[in-house]
Amino acid sequence: MEGYFSGMGKFEITTRKNGEFQFNLKAGNGQVILTSEGYATKAACLNGVESVKKNAADDGRFERKTSANGKAFFNLKAANGQIIGSSEMYETEASRDNGIASVMKNAPEATVEDNA
Template identity: 35%
Template sequence: MIKIEEKKDGRFAFKLKSTNGKTLFKSVSFSSKEDLDKTLNNFKDLKDTRTNFFERKTNTEGKFLVELKNQNGKTIGSSGLYTSEAGMENGILNISNSLELGLQ
């Protein structure tokens, strides 16, 4: 499920939530609702290659996270932290599947 929020400063962001309500992914802020919608619509066209836009990272504490990039390589958001690489890979699948469900 995709939840769109308007921030106090008038910018927009979205959260991707699992079916049990857990936040899987938080986006960066977008200057307008149109920019946010355009980004989400671009993912509809990329559903077969979406996993190519996930950048796997490790933070300074050794925890794993994922950043999602757009077609231009710009970060549009990130996951929470995972304690294992396998957990991160499972998170990527969950994010991808939830994006697909939320964009239908």
């Protein structure tokens, strides 16, 4: 149970070198579990965060994929089918599914840390 209380998830907003805004969703242990695309404005990035919070509770919004080199990953999609976040590459489908479960658990109540 100790790990359960190690902190809640959080969204970290950062600025890319090209000036775009991006967010990472981190689990309570600090591991990045979802990364966004780049956004032209901070407002659009914050809208992306809200979209993740809203859509993460729906397992049907997660697109489970396998890359060309056999690694498992997932995309989280909005109701309109747009990708709002992607995972890292996982060695196994089971690890990928654990990543999805972590996003589902952490995203809805995650705080937002603005580092942009």
